[in-house]
Amino acid sequence: MTERKVRVRFAPSPTGPLHIGGVRTALYNYLFARQHGGDLIFRIEDTDSTRFVPGAEEYIIESFKWLGIQFDEGVSFGGNHGPYRQSERRDIYKKYVQVLLDAGRAYIAFDTPEELDAKRATIENFQYDASTRLQMRNSLTLSQEEVDALIAEGQQYVVRFKIEPGRDVVVDDLIRGKVTINSNVLDDKVLYKSADELPTYHLANIVDDHLMEVTHVIRGEEWLPSAPLHVLLYEAFEWADTMPRFAHLPLLLKPIGNGKLSKRDGDKLGFPVFPLEWHDPKSGEISSGYREKGYLPQAVVNFLALLGWNPGEAHDEMMSLEELVQYFDLGKCSKNGAKFDYVKAAWFNHQYLLQQPDEAWAPAFGKVLSEQGIDATTAQMTEVVRMMKTKVIEYVDGQGNKKKRNISFASDLWPLTKFFFVAPAEFDREDKFIKKNWKEDTANEMRNFAERLAQVADFTAEGLKAEIDPWVEQNELRPWNAWRVCLVGAGQGPDMYELAAFLGKEETLNRMQFAIANLG
RNA sequence: GGCGCUUUCGUCUAGCGGCUAGGACACAUGCCUCUCACGCAUGGAACACGGGUUCGAUUCCCGUAGGCGCUACCA
DSSP states (O other): OOOOOOEEEEOOOSSSSOOHHHHHHHHHHHHHHHHTTOEEEEOBOOOOGGGOOTTHHHHHHHHHHHHTOOOSEETTTBOSSOOOBGGGOHHHHHHHHHHHHHTTSEEEEOOOHHHHHHHHHHSTTOOOSTTTGGGSSBTTTSOHHHHHHHHHTTOOOEEEEOOOSSOEEEEEETTTEEEEEEGGGOOOOEEEETTTTEEOHHHHHHHHHHHTTOOEEEEEGGGGGGHHHHHHHHHHTTOGGGOOEEEEEOOEEOSSSSSBOOHHHHHHHTOOSBSSOEEOTTTOOEEOBHHHHTOOHHHHHHHHHTSSOOOGGGSOSOOOHHHHHHHOOGGGOOSSOEEOOHHHHHHHHHHHHHHSOGGGGHHHHHHHHHHTTOOOOHHHHHHHHHHHTTOEEEEEOTTSOEEEEEOOSGGGHHHHHHHHHSOOOOOOTTOHHHHHHOOTTHHHHHHHHHHHHHTOSSOSHHHHHHHHHHHHHHTTOOOHHHHHHHHTSSSOOSOHHHHHHHHHHHHHHHHHHHHHHHHO
16 A cells, blocks of 8 residues: 555534534644644534534634634635535435445345334344344345335335444554454444435445545544444445544543533533534523633643643643644553543643733733723733733632632733722721731821822832832831732732832822721 | 443643652642732652562553443434
């Protein structure tokens, strides 16, 4: 076999928003393609006409655009292996179904869903296979004339794959090694349904991968059990020599408890499971997205790449898309499912947020501020970000515990920066910080301090420091905490000189006066 | 139930027969300090269990237990 150009595909069903697990699968395909100078194909698997959801396809494309994952060909990307939407490939599938039928590797079955249900009810562990197919209504038990007649009168039918019993089928998986399954446990899978003239996933998948010259199938572990069936299909078509290599990725699991990560977990624990916000066209339900939540795409990509794969000691965990392409290795993927750790996801975002220049926060920060009815200039916001971006915010985790974490999103800034824009309206005398730092004679000290501040001509952080530091030392004063009470109203905030400079002389003195009047 | 995959700190993981079992997130403590932080330093924390193979098993093999997946005219 000659060396073929690497070609991989990501092939979602347009049944709703793209799940974060699907994003990771696509990311791994992307990394693998880039690394090998290959192509990444975007195919839409819409063979289940009943589950189609309008808008899903557009949503998926927009998600990848946001994440920076680029496709080389496929739906909306062009290419000469199209069409890339399976619903537009009916004729192709029909032709290949006929190939299997003619070769005696598949047969036509007329059993209705009701009849099958009845079988399942009477026979324990009923499976449509070599042991039972001769008791059913299909082209193996009916004469050619009867079959033709049934089709002619419009009876619905399906085409089933005729599995040869008693064979050990080996799937050579890039991540798991050789996986062997006996064909006895495989059933005669439905390959094609006459009702909508569409194939099922299995047939469409094999035909498309073959025709699109796919060399590697990188997909979730949920497909591992049907991989032997796919191997058998390649053999039946006599395409075994160009059969793609398989790699089945571990699944993404819930952060707490057991089971696969689901949409509900995200809503419950306060992290999104979709890249973009999704508005369900039927129920009107809104599911949160990483983009809207304030995540940077680089952070999402970095975090996701490390869920199930890791470069070992070759590199630290902060990696750009380019570095991921460089270091990614299918053979280094782990085999067991990874619990989704949203605390670490937030940490990644924090890191990328810090890497951004301060002025880059302005759009997101501005949005947060305007929601609070505050109008700030970009210069002001940039200055506030500079002072506050390394602070920590308290939040409540999924189990109701109070926790602290670094500022991870621009939206975290509001509770920590409110005082830059709004003067304290009242003081909580029971507050620990205020109690400790506002004693009986503090009001007098602050009055003196305000008088001294009023004389400062250069009311900048540097100017204040130059004048006030010596004065404080001379008079043996420690006015900062009480001053903080005046300007912030709590034990938080940046360096006091910087804060005062930001507020300006007038506002600073006003706030001090107000505090003196209130706290006495 | 059947079949398959899987099992290292709380979480993500490194390890590919001999290591004080390493890192990251999280957590705790100390230093720094005008508050809260950042930063820096330190610390606690893991090889599921039972048999083999071997001079020697976290590592290889077999069981058991747990976890996950599949078992549709869904993907």
